[in-house]
Amino acid sequence: MRPVSVAFCSLFLLFSNILAVGQERQIINIENRNSLNLNGVWKYVVDPYQTGYYDYRRDARDQQANPSTAETLFLGYKAQNPSDRVEYDFDKSDNLLVPRDWNSQKEKLFYYEGSVWYYKKFDYPTPTAGSRQFIYFGAANYEADVYLNGKKLGKHIGGFTPFNFEVTGKLKTEGNFVIVKVDNTRGLEKVPTINTDWWNYGGLTRDVKIVEVAGTFVQDYYIQLAKNDKSKVEVSVTLNGLDAANQSLTIEIPEANIKVNCTTNGDGKASATVVAGNLTLWSPENPYLYDVKIAHNNEVLADKIGFRTIQVKGTEILLNGKPQFLRGICIHEENGVRGGRAYSREDAQMLLGWAKELGCNFVRLAHYPHNENMIRVADELGILVWSEVPVYWTIQWKNEETFKNAQTQLTDEITRDKNRASVIIWSVANETPVSPERTDFLRRMILTARQLDPVRLVSAALERKAKAGTANVQVVDDPLQEFVDIISFNQYIGWYEGLPEKCKTAAFEIKFDKPVMISEFGGDALAGNHGSKDARWTEEFQEDLFKESLKMLEKIPQLRGMTPWILADFRSPRRLLPDIQDGWNRKGLVSQTGDKKKAFYVLQNYYKVKRRAYENVVGR
Numbered sequence: 001m002r003p004v005s006v007a008f009c010s011l012f013l014l015f016s017n018i019l020a021v022g023q024e025r026q027i028i029n030i031e032n033r034n035s036l037n038l039n040g041v042w043k044y045v046v047d048p049y050q051t052g053y054y055d056y057r058r059d060a061r062d063q064q065a066n067p068s069t070a071e072t073l074f075l076g077y078k079a080q081n082p083s084d085r086v087e088y089d090f091d092k093s094d095n096l097l098v099p100r101d102w103n104s105q106k107e108k109l110f111y112y113e114g115s116v117w118y119y120k121k122f123d124y125p126t127p128t129a130g131s132r133q134f135i136y137f138g139a140a141n142y143e144a145d146v147y148l149n150g151k152k153l154g155k156h157i158g159g160f161t162p163f164n165f166e167v168t169g170k171l172k173t174e175g176n177f178v179i180v181k182v183d184n185t186r187g188l189e190k191v192p193t194i195n196t197d198w199w200n201y202g203g204l205t206r207d208v209k210i211v212e213v214a215g216t217f218v219q220d221y222y223i224q225l226a227k228n229d230k231s232k233v234e235v236s237v238t239l240n241g242l243d244a245a246n247q248s249l250t251i252e253i254p255e256a257n258i259k260v261n262c263t264t265n266g267d268g269k270a271s272a273t274v275v276a277g278n279l280t281l282w283s284p285e286n287p288y289l290y291d292v293k294i295a296h297n298n299e300v301l302a303d304k305i306g307f308r309t310i311q312v313k314g315t316e317i318l319l320n321g322k323p324q325f326l327r328g329i330c331i332h333e334e335n336g337v338r339g340g341r342a343y344s345r346e347d348a349q350m351l352l353g354w355a356k357e358l359g360c361n362f363v364r365l366a367h368y369p370h371n372e373n374m375i376r377v378a379d380e381l382g383i384l385v386w387s388e389v390p391v392y393w394t395i396q397w398k399n400e401e402t403f404k405n406a407q408t409q410l411t412d413e414i415t416r417d418k419n420r421a422s423v424i425i426w427s428v429a430n431e432t433p434v435s436p437e438r439t440d441f442l443r444r445m446i447l448t449a450r451q452l453d454p455v456r457l458v459s460a461a462l463e464r465k466a467k468a469g470t471a472n473v474q475v476v477d478d479p480l481q482e483f484v485d486i487i488s489f490n491q492y493i494g495w496y497e498g499l500p501e502k503c504k505t506a507a508f509e510i511k512f513d514k515p516v517m518i519s520e521f522g523g524d525a526l527a528g529n530h531g532s533k534d535a536r537w538t539e540e541f542q543e544d545l546f547k548e549s550l551k552m553l554e555k556i557p558q559l560r561g562m563t564p565w566i567l568a569d570f571r572s573p574r575r576l577l578p579d580i581q582d583g584w585n586r587k588g589l590v591s592q593t594g595d596k597k598k599a600f601y602v603l604q605n606y607y608k609v610k611r612r613a614y615e616n617v618v619g620r
């Protein structure tokens, strides 16, 4: 056993303190806990006027002592006799699969934005005495009101983060029913706001489960290398339950010969720093994951965790102390082959498999937290991850509720993924217009990320513009640069601005002694559409644009990575051109059916060269 120092330090303990009203603390590592899967076939009712939720005076029925059984959908009421007026019937309603968005399952819901009621019946075997149960949702886009057996459990806001509600004592052995009103109506004050360049897929888009845990259980933990220190593992655990204080816990990494015993403090929290000796470090070349066990009483929670350091030093990004070039690609959470939002392990394997084939060691998961399978598969495949929250384009910067919403989404994302070695960057925004209010909003977001996770890097996809008085000297004129670890910006010279030829004369002036990462560049091409390199929408145009862009970007001395836009074509309501776009953003290097376009190979070759160039670099 290694020497261990146990300290009740406050690092990490900030998790769980940022909670939206009515939200319960997130339980992490759901996939390794005892659970009953509620995925599969659900009944649904489309309710565009929210008749099941509001009465004719627009009073919320779930605030009423005796809501009408005739129209209150969350009661799941069945007519008792022929004279009974009940204006809905879940049993007679149509089916939807969960997890999945509704748009890609039913033609009539393709463009639908509004309320849909989901309904599922289930039995629950008598729970072990003293155990507790929670209903867990991987995500529901965008708002979810959750009811169990006719009683409200709670509401969740935000389309891409997990949430859970306690249901201990509320489950019956037979005939439970869960009803969820999911509403994907866009709104100016929401995060994201009304204008995005991706499809607003609605529904229960990720797993739904009943999770069973002990009366006092491991709610959350953090097990990662100390900041910039390969020889120490920091461990912290939070218990939830009436007996959370003064509890013994054991954290074991058998293969590394690590066993830590610690005792929780009065808040049910314990932390320790462990001398780790010679851990096999996680990296894209060797994505080594250790089996980790967290034991409390008779409960043992298992996880697989990789250990690596990440830091920025001057203009270098160092992984385990070694300079990196982030050979990346942007990815939307969409499986165009099947249609709809990606959610499964198989979806993640397909998308990240394409990225691997491209030669990537890095992906930017745009523009919102992707499902947990993506992160876990990235851990397994050795792909570094940029994780983002949907603070996209215009947001109500002055609205404190909007800020809290964004902050909660960031907190939930970090809470879920803080043990994944693959995740190295938290991104707080994409292409936001510079103003004092916006910079203050994002500075507070960055502060939140740093408080929750002092180890990882923080960035945001910024914009650039031509320097005043010059034709093509590009500068990033954004005060946020001061607060981020990596200067990342999107640029579309040759697509939204001029033709690829324009890349030849572009120069970049970067004022900060920080690494630069190009978070987007690219242009549209319809797969199979061939022609001259001067003809837009052809594979040849996109191929030429990639060649010119890469040559141009190479001129930036501190260029340390890029994530061109984008791995695969994706649906967007903003893309209106018949026969070419037909509702798809065509900037993918792969078509929605998996055909590789010519530009795919340009980038693949570039990454081969970059990889070789960085293979033997020990430092600069």
Ligand code: GCB
Residues within 6 Å of the ligand: 197, 367, 430, 431, 490, 520, 565, 585, 587
């Ligand atoms: C951008 C946005 C991205 C869009 C892309 C485009 O700058 O960040 O969400 O999809 O451009 O294709 O215009």
